[in-house]
Amino acid sequence: MTNYFTEEASVEAVNGRMASDIDPRVREVMTLLVKHLHAFIKEAKVSQQEWETAVRFLTQTGKICSEERQEFILLSDTLGVSMLVDAINNRRQPGATENTVLGPFHVAGAPRLAMGDRITLDGKGESCVFEGAVVDLDGHPIEGAIIDVWSDNADGFYDVQQPDAQPKWNNRGTFVTGPDGRYSFVGIKPVSYPIPADGPVGQMLKQLGRHPYRPAHMHYIVTAASFQKLVTHTFVGDDSYLSSDAVFGVKATLIAPYERVLGGETVWRSPFDFVLNPL
Amino acid sequence: MTNYFTEEASVEAVNGRMASDIDPRVREVMTLLVKHLHAFIKEAKVSQQEWETAVRFLTQTGKICSEERQEFILLSDTLGVSMLVDAINNRRQPGATENTVLGPFHVAGAPRLAMGDRITLDGKGESCVFEGAVVDLDGHPIEGAIIDVWSDNADGFYDVQQPDAQPKWNNRGTFVTGPDGRYSFVGIKPVSYPIPADGPVGQMLKQLGRHPYRPAHMHYIVTAASFQKLVTHTFVGDDSYLSSDAVFGVKATLIAPYERVLGGETVWRSPFDFVLNPL
Numbered sequence A, B: 001m002t003n004y005f006t007e008e009a010s011v012e013a014v015n016g017r018m019a020s021d022i023d024p025r026v027r028e029v030m031t032l033l034v035k036h037l038h039a040f041i042k043e044a045k046v047s048q049q050e051w052e053t054a055v056r057f058l059t060q061t062g063k064i065c066s067e068e069r070q071e072f073i074l075l076s077d078t079l080g081v082s083m084l085v086d087a088i089n090n091r092r093q094p095g096a097t098e099n100t101v102l103g104p105f106h107v108a109g110a111p112r113l114a115m116g117d118r119i120t121l122d123g124k125g126e127s128c129v130f131e132g133a134v135v136d137l138d139g140h141p142i143e144g145a146i147i148d149v150w151s152d153n154a155d156g157f158y159d160v161q162q163p164d165a166q167p168k169w170n171n172r173g174t175f176v177t178g179p180d181g182r183y184s185f186v187g188i189k190p191v192s193y194p195i196p197a198d199g200p201v202g203q204m205l206k207q208l209g210r211h212p213y214r215p216a217h218m219h220y221i222v223t224a225a226s227f228q229k230l231v232t233h234t235f236v237g238d239d240s241y242l243s244s245d246a247v248f249g250v251k252a253t254l255i256a257p258y259e260r261v262l263g264g265e266t267v268w269r270s271p272f273d274f275v276l277n278p279l
């Protein structure tokens, strides 16, 4: 029986072509991809010229990718896809700290520091003490939790973006909790920064009337034996981009207080507890 | 009012970010794209690892694109997207000849030939006379219709794929109909050929248990004043890939007879009438 392509039965024509003995998960994902992709094209009545624009956009997005730049991840981020995949794969019990996107600037192997140490090495920015506890859902402290932190510097750049201008490991460090589960370190109050906007994704944002900025945030990965890995940020509570993060990373529960500290050389204090979900 | 990202309201969070004063068609298309893209991810429950595979696939697809190769068009073709866009934009009255994909091998400016001329210049293949009429929906001949034809050679390659091995314009030509609307030219019985399968799209086809072949076909663009432009193929009726064209180009009405001709140097005859839809 032939199954030639028609507008009406386009999905069946394409999906019916898969062989019977392929990987079942490949079959499932591709069947759904074709279904929603064709539904989009039909509902939007995509014109030939719009299709050509899409082909050109995807090609340019691929062309600009390099060791240092991943424009397809940026596209995924700005369309909310990265956050959606993260959400689907990290559903947690109420009360557990929520995930958000990893971002492109994590570097494995940051120096192990002692509690209270300073992670800022370039002397720039308003210093801030970050402190709190790593606890389970009942509030009990978790000993031996590893906290990996990183942020931009006061100019809005991560050390890896400015290898010639910033000391290596500037505003990065790892800490291990003791029996009280508490952590503390001195960094700076982070500042907002734009995602790379000089490529196809930047052009898309412009067409959508959107800006490329992320509200200021401190990145964290918190891991502990028999708990789900937590990949998250805390956001600076008074940032003007909080409700318009270019990559949709903000969740209400991740907005941290920043309190002014009087006297001494530290200017801010940002308390935040991390509540880990059991595996 | 803040509108932070949540799994449930992911579509609203992303689409709500568009500015109010953007191009209305951009708004419409992007709103529908985000809706169906998020629906796909939710229904397929895409894992983090699958998302990484998708990012890598799209990046490689972009990287392999060049002046001579358009892997995103190949991806569109093999997922039935090119045929769907063509179908949506070329709906016709019953009886009018249907469109199919243009393909990557059309070259504008092929030589104008006289009716009955030979388009095959390399001496290869089984020669075939193609003939018929260009008519309107009532069967009346259309005078002054331009017929632009091209096919692969007997080895399965278009002249532009083998600029050193084939004469320029091999198996290409344009013809203009007279008052009787009739056309005729001598080419070869085309042969089936694979689309480029050594890149990411070829890997995808392998994972789907699909082959990369197109059934043998002759390409046509037929244009005439006050009629819709017709971009189509006729397919060789006994080809073994007819029901499994890698790009879904086959329509039942485009399968042409190939009759053996007795005596003389021509071996085959393929009659086909083109019925144009008024503008």
Ligand SMILES: [Cu+2]
Pocket: A035, A036, A037, A039, A040, B035, B036, B037, B039, B040
């Ligand atoms: Cu859909």
Ligand SMILES: [Fe+3]
Pocket: A103, A105, A217, A219
């Ligand atoms: Fe960041």
Ligand SMILES: [Fe+3]
Pocket: B103, B105, B217, B219
């Ligand atoms: Fe072809």
